[in-house]
Amino acid sequence: MKKPARAPFIATAMVVFVVAFLLLCIRSDWRITAQTSLQITGHENHAIPLTEAAKLTANFRASASPGSVLGETFGRDAIQSILNQPNCVGVRIYYGRKSDSTPVLVLVGVDATSSDLTAGPLDETGFPCPPFCPSSSPLNH
Numbered sequence: 001m002k003k004p005a006r007a008p009f010i011a012t013a014m015v016v017f018v019v020a021f022l023l024l025c026i027r028s029d030w031r032i033t034a035q036t037s038l039q040i041t042g043h044e045n046h047a048i049p050l051t052e053a054a055k056l057t058a059n060f061r062a063s064a065s066p067g068s069v070l071g072e073t074f075g076r077d078a079i080q081s082i083l084n085q086p087n088c089v090g091v092r093i094y095y096g097r098k099s100d101s102t103p104v105l106v107l108v109g110v111d112a113t114s115s116d117l118t119a120g121p122l123d124e125t126g127f128p129c130p131p132f133c134p135s136s137s138p139l140n141h
Contacts (some may be wrong), residue, residue, distance in 0.1 A: 008064075018139070054141075070129050071139075074123055074127075078108070088109035088111065091107050094108070104126070105126055106123070107124070
C-alpha cells in the first residue's frame with residue numbers, strides 16, 4: 001500500500017500555526033517590537049526579598065571574571081541632586097565603560113514619560129566594589 005503524503009499536512013499545519021499566532025498577537029495587543037515608551041509615577045514598587053537579591057548578585061559573581069567590578073556606591077547627596085530636579089520621578093542607570101575598559105554605572109534622572117533628563121545632574125563617579133565592598137553583606141558573599 002502506498003503511504004499518504006505528509007507534505008500537504010505539514011504545510012497546512014504550519015499555515016494554521018502562523019495564522020493562529022498572528023491572531024493571538026492582534027487579539028492580545030501584543031507587540032513583536034520592543035516597547036519604547038513607559039509612563040512612570042515615581043511610586044512604582046521595585047522591592048524584592050533579600051534572598052532573591054542575594055541570588056541575583058551571586059549569579060553575577062559566579063559569571064564575573066576575577067577582579068570585576070561587582071557594584072558601585074553612590075552618596076545620598078549625589079542621588080538626591082538627581083531626584084530634586086524639576087519633573088524627575090526616578091533614576092535610570094546605564095551600564096558604561098571607561099576608555100581603560102573599567103565598567104561604570106551612569107545615573108540620570110527620568111521624567112514621567114521615562115525620558116532622560118540629560119540637562120540635569122548626571123552621576124558616574126561611584127565607589128567601585130572592589131575595592132570598596134562591604135565584608136558582611138549577603139549581597140557580596
